[in-house]
Amino acid sequence: LTKKVEMTNWEKGHFINYGKMHENLQIVRSRLNRPLTYAEKILYSHLDDPHGQDIERGKSYLKLRPDRVACQDATAQMAILQFMSAGMPSVATPSTVHCDHLIEAQIGGEKDLERAYNINKEVYDFLSTSCAKYNIGFWKPGSGIIHQIILENYAFPGGLMIGTDSHTPNAGGLGMAAIGVGGADAVDVMANLPWELKAPKVIGVKLTGKMGAWTTPKDIILKVAGILTVKGGTGAIIEYHGEGVNNLSCTGMATICNMGAEIGATTSVFPFNDRMYDYLAATKRTAIGDFAREYAAGLREDEGAEYDELIEIDLNELEPHINGPFTPDLATPISKFKEAVKANNWPVDLKVGLIGSCTNSSYEDMSRAASIAQDALDHGVKSKAVFTVTPGSEQIRATIERDGQLKTLEDFGGMVLANACGPCIGQWDRRDVKKGEPNSIISSYNRNFTGRNDANPATHAFVASPDLVVAMSLAGTLDFNPLVDTLKDKDGNDFQLKAPGGAGLPANGYDPGQDTYQAPPEDRAQLNVAVSPTSDRLQLLEPFNAWDGKDALDLPILIKAQGKTTTDHISMAGPWLKYRGHLDNISNNMLIGAINSANGEANKVKNFTTGETDAVPATARDYKKKGIRWVVIGDWNYGEGSSREHAALEPRHLGGLAIITRSFARIHETNLKKQGMLPLTFSNPEDYDKIQPADKVDLLCTELAVGKPMTLRVHPEKGGDTFDVSLSHTFNEGQMEWFKFGSALNMMAKKNAA
Numbered sequence: 001l002t003k004k005v006e007m008t009n010w011e012k013g014h015f016i017n018y019g020k021m022h023e024n025l026q027i028v029r030s031r032l033n034r035p036l037t038y039a040e041k042i043l044y045s046h047l048d049d050p051h052g053q054d055i056e057r058g059k060s061y062l063k064l065r066p067d068r069v070a071c072q073d074a075t076a077q078m079a080i081l082q083f084m085s086a087g088m089p090s091v092a093t094p095s096t097v098h099c100d101h102l103i104e105a106q107i108g109g110e111k112d113l114e115r116a117y118n119i120n121k122e123v124y125d126f127l128s129t130s131c132a133k134y135n136i137g138f139w140k141p142g143s144g145i146i147h148q149i150i151l152e153n154y155a156f157p158g159g160l161m162i163g164t165d166s167h168t169p170n171a172g173g174l175g176m177a178a179i180g181v182g183g184a185d186a187v188d189v190m191a192n193l194p195w196e197l198k199a200p201k202v203i204g205v206k207l208t209g210k211m212g213a214w215t216t217p218k219d220i221i222l223k224v225a226g227i228l229t230v231k232g233g234t235g236a237i238i239e240y241h242g243e244g245v246n247n248l249s250c251t252g253m254a255t256i257c258n259m260g261a262e263i264g265a266t267t268s269v270f271p272f273n274d275r276m277y278d279y280l281a282a283t284k285r286t287a288i289g290d291f292a293r294e295y296a297a298g299l300r301e302d303e304g305a306e307y308d309e310l311i312e313i314d315l316n317e318l319e320p321h322i323n324g325p326f327t328p329d330l331a332t333p334i335s336k337f338k339e340a341v342k343a344n345n346w347p348v349d350l351k352v353g354l355i356g357s358c359t360n361s362s363y364e365d366m367s368r369a370a371s372i373a374q375d376a377l378d379h380g381v382k383s384k385a386v387f388t389v390t391p392g393s394e395q396i397r398a399t400i401e402r403d404g405q406l407k408t409l410e411d412f413g414g415m416v417l418a419n420a421c422g423p424c425i426g427q428w429d430r431r432d433v434k435k436g437e438p439n440s441i442i443s444s445y446n447r448n449f450t451g452r453n454d455a456n457p458a459t460h461a462f463v464a465s466p467d468l469v470v471a472m473s474l475a476g477t478l479d480f481n482p483l484v485d486t487l488k489d490k491d492g493n494d495f496q497l498k499a500p501g502g503a504g505l506p507a508n509g510y511d512p513g514q515d516t517y518q519a520p521p522e523d524r525a526q527l528n529v530a531v532s533p534t535s536d537r538l539q540l541l542e543p544f545n546a547w548d549g550k551d552a553l554d555l556p557i558l559i560k561a562q563g564k565t566t567t568d569h570i571s572m573a574g575p576w577l578k579y580r581g582h583l584d585n586i587s588n589n590m591l592i593g594a595i596n597s598a599n600g601e602a603n604k605v606k607n608f609t610t611g612e613t614d615a616v617p618a619t620a621r622d623y624k625k626k627g628i629r630w631v632v633i634g635d636w637n638y639g640e641g642s643s644r645e646h647a648a649l650e651p652r653h654l655g656g657l658a659i660i661t662r663s664f665a666r667i668h669e670t671n672l673k674k675q676g677m678l679p680l681t682f683s684n685p686e687d688y689d690k691i692q693p694a695d696k697v698d699l700l701c702t703e704l705a706v707g708k709p710m711t712l713r714v715h716p717e718k719g720g721d722t723f724d725v726s727l728s729h730t731f732n733e734g735q736m737e738w739f740k741f742g743s744a745l746n747m748m749a750k751k752n753a754a
């Protein structure tokens, strides 16, 4: 294993180092002396200090050296702004930036892209110049969605990557441990600091058998989501294994890993197999495939490896599923779906079907979708619902254009959107229904939280395989099961759809389409990155204040949030995406989606200094102006959803000190720590109920110590007796420094300067 193979065709001098990984693993093996899961092998072979590192799943914090960093345009702005404040000439770890999130779907691909170029010029210019300056590969608007581009060009078996997007785990389809993080973590790795991750537990999913004609890899993850729920994967890597794995395409495995984010998993991985080799070969990386074959024993679980939890799925028995509405873990098999629609009174008319996105836009997905569409066209019928197609990358778009699937989908009634996130992230100028009108849509995307796609809280969004999306769009109703029901052809005769079919990989190879990549130049010293001081989209960062070393007394509760509080509730996406590079402006969306337990409403809280009810951000600003720090009380799994660190930066910027919840989603918890905030949990979750929104609290910050609880002293508003509540936290020594310095970045800049 002495040979060197380049990590990607797009860069020179960055090699896959299976030899070194093997050495590291031998060191860890001799210490642990037990069989390892594949997920463990990837992580432990990337340890910064394999000799000295404590290793206990679910307990230790691993210090890791990722191979790569990937950022999408919405998160890259803040990541690069932060990297700039660390004062380094170029990134220390190979990195790429992908322009995909800021393109709004309105009238179709090319026009929408042109509009996006105009609207976002300032941001694209900032990203393209800063990428050139700091030696970062830049994928221009129109190139495609980050996870698709990574799979096509950068992912490799056994690799470790972090990405500033929750669906980074998509690369697990190529056997890579790819983990979604906040921009602040990306900055660490770009700046050559080891990256810290709590050693995940490993949940095994054993697949046996072979899927039926209408079942797809998507249905595996829809089923797993139903079993594990949105919290079930928290703190764990989901590791697929078993002979059933070999019956899945590489891109299908990527779909499964992608949606592992919906169950809160740290990431998901598949072991290296021939299907991955085929995909590597099809994407011009045969040398990587051959190298991986040499190291194959390191790229799968050991015989007898133990999982913290084991789920078994017999693919022979697995039905297609539809998950939703409003949450991705409400899983219903297609045979029960009609009943569920009726029983729950979900709007039965299907208004829109959307296929594609980073989750499901592979050649296989598009080919199967097109086969159903063609079947419909052969019967003289088309989509009844509005139907959109989002290719995941320029390469996919160009290839399905060349091979005819795109035309079939257009003939079927499809509007082809830009190779970008579009409606998946709320970048959708939807016009077919009014705000507030209950309606149903179905997509092959991954997420379906309230309001995510079209900002209409009455939209019932379902997720399913592209096959089902096409079939249901054709029927125009949720009341349809393509496996058994018939439709009317153009003459009114009944027909049943044929089972979908289509090639996994293009027989004639991929067509790269337009050149959408900007490599960083050799000579970068003279390049300038300009940020206009008058810009309302970009703002250089000011360091936060360090901790004053004291307990914090008499703090108001800005809001006691009840129920689901996702990062979409804390820092809404959609129209706010444009302020991702401007902390002060984007802070005007802070917590505007969270439900106030005092009144059951969003964005209405009482300002205790004035007695007035006002918006959450306005109230926080008022407190900040008056020098009053504040806390938020939150419910279970607070901050689930995405990795955006704005959800942590905003409360910090507007004067928050602590977020106190029943539990946290992992990425958000770390993000809060990085920004110098205190994410704390009730040691006894029932204490959540003891606190009233208008109470005041003392937070005994001087008690902060590793593994020790901290006291919250509650002064009830209604004049009752003061009482204490115990709070837990997951700070380790290093992370406590972040709190003390005011943020991780403050600490880094001080250390770089020293």
Ligand code: SF4
Pocket (backbone or CB within 6 Å): 100, 145, 146, 147, 165, 167, 357, 358, 359, 420, 421, 424, 425, 445, 446
């Ligand atoms: Fe884009 Fe949606 Fe994929 Fe996120 S989940 S990268 S928003 S397509």
